Amino acid sequence: MGTSIGSESSLTPSVQPAAIHRVFSDKAWIEGAALHQLEEMARLAGVREIVAFPDLHPGKYGATGVALLSERIHPLLIGNDIGCGMSLFALDLPLRKLKVDKAAARLRAFEAQEIDDASARLEEAGLPPELFQNSLGTIGGGNHFCELQAIDKVADGEAFDDQRLYLLVHSGSRGFGASVFESTVSSQPSLKDGLDPVSEAGEVWLAAHDRCVAWASLNRQLVAERAGLALGAEVELIADIPHNLVRVSSGGFIHHKGAAAVRPGELAPVAGSRASLSHLVRAGEGVTGALGAISHGAGRKYDRASMYGRVGKTRSDREQLLRNAWGGVAICDDRNLVIEEAAAAYKDAGHVVADLAAAGLVTPVATLRPLVTYKKAVDEVETERRDRKSGHREMRRQKDGWR
């Protein structure tokens, strides 16, 4: 099914579409639109193989929940949040000491916690010391979150401390990835055919991509450290797994679009929602046959726009959306985000993990329940940050003093 490398045919869609492997059962909730997008992706220039996971759902430039092997680089498939991922941390706080409301009140202001020496942290990560420094340690919007969790159940034969608290951070490269995406789109008129990896544009994107991946990983670490400061706890990294990136393999470039990049034996979080547990799994040898990928979460069931017709029509409805069945709460002051990110918008992560396990890709290690989910707090933090930057804080103080 090959087009020869270097010939002009590599710039046109393959006559023979790439093979699509579907890692989900008949019972999995998969939208027809996502399946259609898979077919389109299989015809993109240079694409050799596609693996689709049980959290599959439609995306802007192609389905999400996919690993795709290609001879060419497709920045559109990766999108703007280059390096986005899930990181799980253990806190040195025992579950028995937790008071949900108190923890929620503390977490609410976590983004106001000072980052000691952001420049040094960026340099340690091999990045320029000023690179999007002001966005470091922030969660962002959309499906991103920082969630305090407790172990619900540890799988038989697995040693995992179920008396501690955990923190699951889902975030990415914020404005940095967005700027890389935008400059790529504006400078490359025919991006739908992807980029030649040895062209200047290809090399520029790959280099920027690598920085985004490093920045996003550091961002999750700093989100966790700030949350730890707010809660009075040390954080210990357990897993740091990106799901929006490109990895180089012997067969080409493996594009992960919402598909966790794992190696056999590695621990990886599979995020639930406020209505279903999150899972910690161990990647099996089987992942090598799945382009080194697994699902990263439950996956969307309904698109954002359609959620407005489904939930949160009354005030009490919307308040209910901030509570979960385990006595946990969500911090989300953005009314639209409450509706778009309601638990009902997501599939059950348990079904996703069951499909992955049945395919021999993972073994379950533990399940975790949501206690405090930080999505978005009122603009206080942003306002404070802007003021500090533009020197308005002093003015505000004076103003306050006059009252």
Place this chain on the structure above:
DNA sequence: ATGTGC
């Protein structure tokens, strides 16, 4: 997804 917009 986004210093999310003029």
